[in-house]
Amino acid sequence: MRKWFGKSSDESSTEEQAPQDEVVSIEPDPEPQEETRSVWDKFRTGLSKSRDNLREQLTETFRRSEIDEDLWEEVEEALIGADVGVESTMDITAHLRKAVKTEGIKDASDLWDLLGQEVSRRISGSATEILNQEGKVFYLVVGVNGTGKTTSVAKIARKLSLSGNKVLLAAGDTYRAAAIEQLKIWGERLGVDVIAHQRDANPSAVLFDAIAAAKAREVDTLIADTSGRLHTYENLMGELEKMRRVAERELDGYADLKVLLVIDATTGQNGLIQAKQFAAAVEVDAIILTKLDGTAKGGIVISICDQMDIPIAFTGVGEGMDDLEPFDPALFAEALIGVGNHDDF
Amino acid sequence: MFEILSDRLQQTFKRLKGHGKVTEAHLDEAMKELRLALLEADVNFKVVKQFTSKVKERALGAEVMKSLTPAQQIIKVVREELEALMGGQAAPLSLSPSPPTVMMVVGLQGAGKTTTCAKLAAHYKKQGKRTSVIAADMQRPAAVEQLKQLGSDWDFEVYSGSEDPVTIAKNGLEHAKSHGHAVVIIDTAGRLHIDDELMSELENMRALKPHHVLLVVDAMTGQESVNLAVAFDERVGLDGVILTKMDGDARGGAALSIAQVTGKPIRYVSAGEKPDSLDIFHPDRMAQRILGMGDVLSLIERAEDTLEKDKMEEQAKKMLSADFDLSDFLIQMEQVKKLGPLSSILEMLPGMPAGAAKNMKVDDNAVARMEAIVLSMTPGERREPGILNGSRKARIAAGSGTTIHDLNQLIKNFNQSKKMMKQMGGKQMKKMLGGKGLFNGGFGE
Numbered sequence: 001m002r003k004w005f006g007k008s009s010d011e012s013s014t015e016e017q018a019p020q021d022e023v024v025s026i027e028p029d030p031e032p033q034e035e036t037r038s039v040w041d042k043f044r045t046g047l048s049k050s051r052d053n054l055r056e057q058l059t060e061t062f063r064r065s066e067i068d069e070d071l072w073e074e075v076e077e078a079l080i081g082a083d084v085g086v087e088s089t090m091d092i093t094a095h096l097r098k099a100v101k102t103e104g105i106k107d108a109s110d111l112w113d114l115l116g117q118e119v120s121r122r123i124s125g126s127a128t129e130i131l132n133q134e135g136k137v138f139y140l141v142v143g144v145n146g147t148g149k150t151t152s153v154a155k156i157a158r159k160l161s162l163s164g165n166k167v168l169l170a171a172g173d174t175y176r177a178a179a180i181e182q183l184k185i186w187g188e189r190l191g192v193d194v195i196a197h198q199r200d201a202n203p204s205a206v207l208f209d210a211i212a213a214a215k216a217r218e219v220d221t222l223i224a225d226t227s228g229r230l231h232t233y234e235n236l237m238g239e240l241e242k243m244r245r246v247a248e249r250e251l252d253g254y255a256d257l258k259v260l261l262v263i264d265a266t267t268g269q270n271g272l273i274q275a276k277q278f279a280a281a282v283e284v285d286a287i288i289l290t291k292l293d294g295t296a297k298g299g300i301v302i303s304i305c306d307q308m309d310i311p312i313a314f315t316g317v318g319e320g321m322d323d324l325e326p327f328d329p330a331l332f333a334e335a336l337i338g339v340g341n342h343d344d345f
Numbered sequence: 346m347f348e349i350l351s352d353r354l355q356q357t358f359k360r361l362k363g364h365g366k367v368t369e370a371h372l373d374e375a376m377k378e379l380r381l382a383l384l385e386a387d388v389n390f391k392v393v394k395q396f397t398s399k400v401k402e403r404a405l406g407a408e409v410m411k412s413l414t415p416a417q418q419i420i421k422v423v424r425e426e427l428e429a430l431m432g433g434q435a436a437p438l439s440l441s442p443s444p445p446t447v448m449m450v451v452g453l454q455g456a457g458k459t460t461t462c463a464k465l466a467a468h469y470k471k472q473g474k475r476t477s478v479i480a481a482d483m484q485r486p487a488a489v490e491q492l493k494q495l496g497s498d499w500d501f502e503v504y505s506g507s508e509d510p511v512t513i514a515k516n517g518l519e520h521a522k523s524h525g526h527a528v529v530i531i532d533t534a535g536r537l538h539i540d541d542e543l544m545s546e547l548e549n550m551r552a553l554k555p556h557h558v559l560l561v562v563d564a565m566t567g568q569e570s571v572n573l574a575v576a577f578d579e580r581v582g583l584d585g586v587i588l589t590k591m592d593g594d595a596r597g598g599a600a601l602s603i604a605q606v607t608g609k610p611i612r613y614v615s616a617g618e619k620p621d622s623l624d625i626f627h628p629d630r631m632a633q634r635i636l637g638m639g640d641v642l643s644l645i646e647r648a649e650d651t652l653e654k655d656k657m658e659e660q661a662k663k664m665l666s667a668d669f670d671l672s673d674f675l676i677q678m679e680q681v682k683k684l685g686p687l688s689s690i691l692e693m694l695p696g697m698p699a700g701a702a703k704n705m706k707v708d709d710n711a712v713a714r715m716e717a718i719v720l721s722m723t724p725g726e727r728r729e730p731g732i733l734n735g736s737r738k739a740r741i742a743a744g745s746g747t748t749i750h751d752l753n754q755l756i757k758n759f760n761q762s763k764k765m766m767k768q769m770g771g772k773q774m775k776k777m778l779g780g781k782g783l784f785n786g787g788f789g790e
């Protein structure tokens with residue numbers, strides 16, 4: 001499989017020629033599609049749309065020269081307000097307090113950089129490991145209901161087919177009404193084939209056929225959608241385990257199996273439980289953090305990385321097929337502590 | 346792993362109890378724990394602040410400080426405040442005297458709007474009301490198709506079109522009016538509350554004057570619940586909230602946050618992908634659940650809806666009589682199985698910390714094994730398990746593909762529940778099963 005993070009110019013020109021007629025974009029971009037315009041800009045634009053600005057407030061906080069308890073409390077609230085969670089928040093502030101002491105930091109504004117470093121240090125984002133592989137790959141995309149699995153399948157397919165991979169999709173959600181149709185529409189838009197069965201068919205059988213087709217057509221990347229499922233249902237998690245087993249058996253070395261867990265950035269502390277339960281069932285290789293174009297900051301991935309060591313591969317930053325970006329810990333940290341909504345109600 | 350709110354409070358109050366009389370310092374300690382617990386339950390941190398100071402204020406009052414049982418008093422205060430914050434009492438939607446009653450369902454992407462619309466429609470349809478859903482989500486691929494499929498599965502009408510969402514909604518309403526529909530529900534596309542253009546589309550749709558605008562919120566939502574609810578309320582104007590994915594194990598702090606900042610009632614909770622998994626929101630039960638007092642009432646209601654009444658009553662009678670045997674025991678277990686995954690049943694029981702049931706790893710296969718064992722027995726053995734000797738046991742284990750250990754376990758459980766039934770005596774059982782209460786209710790208005 002070819003890399004798609006490279007900034008080579010012929011890759012970007014392929015991108016412009018690709019069919020894009022039906023793309024649903026919540027925010028049509030009037031500017032020419034420049035290579036350099038990162039979707040992270042979109043993320044940040046989204047965040048700054050919110051009325052009040054946490055950055056201003058934090059800058060205000062950090063402008064006060066003294067590092068006192070009030071200041072620590074504000075740092076704490078900023079992190080908790082970003083869904084980082086109590087445990088990780090306490091851990092982060094404990095580290096910062098220690099650093100302040102040992103490094104003799106007196107100036108509150110220095111805390112700013114330190115906080116950013118501490119946050120990004122904790123999250124591992126290694127999309128490269130997941131994507132820039134030479135061999136063939138089968139991605140199994142899993143998660144609870146409504147997180148953005150199907151859309152993410154389409155987005156990954158888009159990226160990979162643009163960079164010259166032969167891509168095939170598997171409609172592994174046979175349960176939800178019109179889930180198959182949804183993926184088929186994406187397939188049409190992308191010019192990528194979709195292997196599908198009837199509704200209510202056995203999802204493992206879909207994978208079985210899709211893998212056979214992938215082999216026959218010498219596909220580089222097979223991406224399978226799955227039904228949304230809450231981890232509280234043992235039978236549904238068992239079904240997923242079975243899908244993984246079947247895929248491994250049928251792939252039989254043809255391609256690497258990578259399980260991608262989709263987590264909605266709006267999710268609170270339950271996100272950590274999701275990560276644990278899905279990892280226990282199907283060994284999650286990486287996370288896709290979606291809906292970062294909203295005001296939610298997705299801080300729960302810090303808890304996940306603190307406790308589980310699963311890298312974040314991509315972020316979803318919109319509903320269009322191009323709204324997917326490799327995860328960048330430093331940018332994420334900056335956005336998390338830098339900008340936000342801090343309304344008083 | 347996070348400790349749940351109820352654990353925290355129970356621990357704190359156990360500690361408080363030791364002191365007998367509460368001082369303000371003790372209270373501060375308790376409020377700190379309460380704050381942490383609420384934050385872990387995803388209650389917005391500003392709401393947490395307001396809530397804990399309110400609780401403390403009340404706790405400082407005579408009712409707690411002079412009480413001989415301050416811990417209980419504080420729990421009572423916390424519970425009352427939680428209930429008050431979540432709207433005080435159940436607030437199901439009422440239908441307009443001049444039909445059709447128009448509902449408009451809004452929310453973020455992936456919150457569960459379409460399924461919720463379908464559940465509402467299925468509910469009113471079941472009551473014999475002519476109901477339609479207008480498919481005004483033109484954004485997500487196959488969203489219209491999803492509604493159409495749900496409509497044909499769950500038996501309600503779907504109105505669709507190819508114009509812009511507002512025009513579709515308008516035409517759909519006219520269609521419903523001219524066809525004498527009683528209830529019309531508008532399904533809208535998911536959108537971010539900061540998306541100005543799409544939010545003004547909702548404002549335009551609001552101009553069609555729906556009776557109820559309902560915000561659908563995922564129970565797993567974190568700190569953002571407050572911002573999104575405020576934004577939807579300010580721009581569109583909300584009449585209520587529906588909390589979805591309650592069959593997960595999120596603590597649902599969003600319920601508290603949203604109720605607090607919007608003052609709008611939470612109308613329903615949705616807990617499953619089936620049409621009948623929409624329930625009236627009960628603030629008192631939610632508060633109890635949060636406090637670890639168990640959601641017994643919901644469990645009973647679920648039992649009422651799921652179990653076959655006649656079978657259960659017959660079983661209940663039999664249970665109290667001498668000839669309750671292994672076949673009956675099996676039927677009973679199967680009824681329990683119908684209630685859903687055992688872990689989710691356990692979570693509703695009082696004193697059961699939410700995480701605990703999960704860690705317990707309840708074996709749903711046990712019922713299947715039991716069935717195999719009983720089916721491998723002769724009728725005589727089922728009636729009188731006492732006759733089971735070594736060779737009979739070996740035969741049954743081999744025949745059912747289980748072990749003698751499994752078999753012994755089953756007999757032990759059977760004997761235990763028989764004994765328990767005897768001890769409980771007829772009175773209590775009859776009260777539980779008799780007349781009103783257990784076998785009526787459900788969603789109703």
Ligand SMILES: Nc1nc2c(ncn2[C@@H]2O[C@H](COP(=O)(O)OP(=O)(O)OP(=O)(O)O)[C@@H](O)[C@H]2O)c(=O)[nH]1
Pocket residue numbers: 143144145146147148149150151152173176179226227228229290291292293294315316317318319323454455485535537
């Ligand atoms: N704003 C925004 N919306 C997104 C993003 N990813 C997905 N969505 C939207 O979220 C909604 C749900 O997305 P789906 O891809 O259907 O989610 P899913 O996980 O497949 O849902 P189920 O199959 O029903 O469990 C759709 O309206 C998507 O357009 C994102 O990164 N940002």
Ligand SMILES: [Mg+2]
Pocket residue numbers: 149150151173179225226227228
């Ligand atoms: Mg899907």
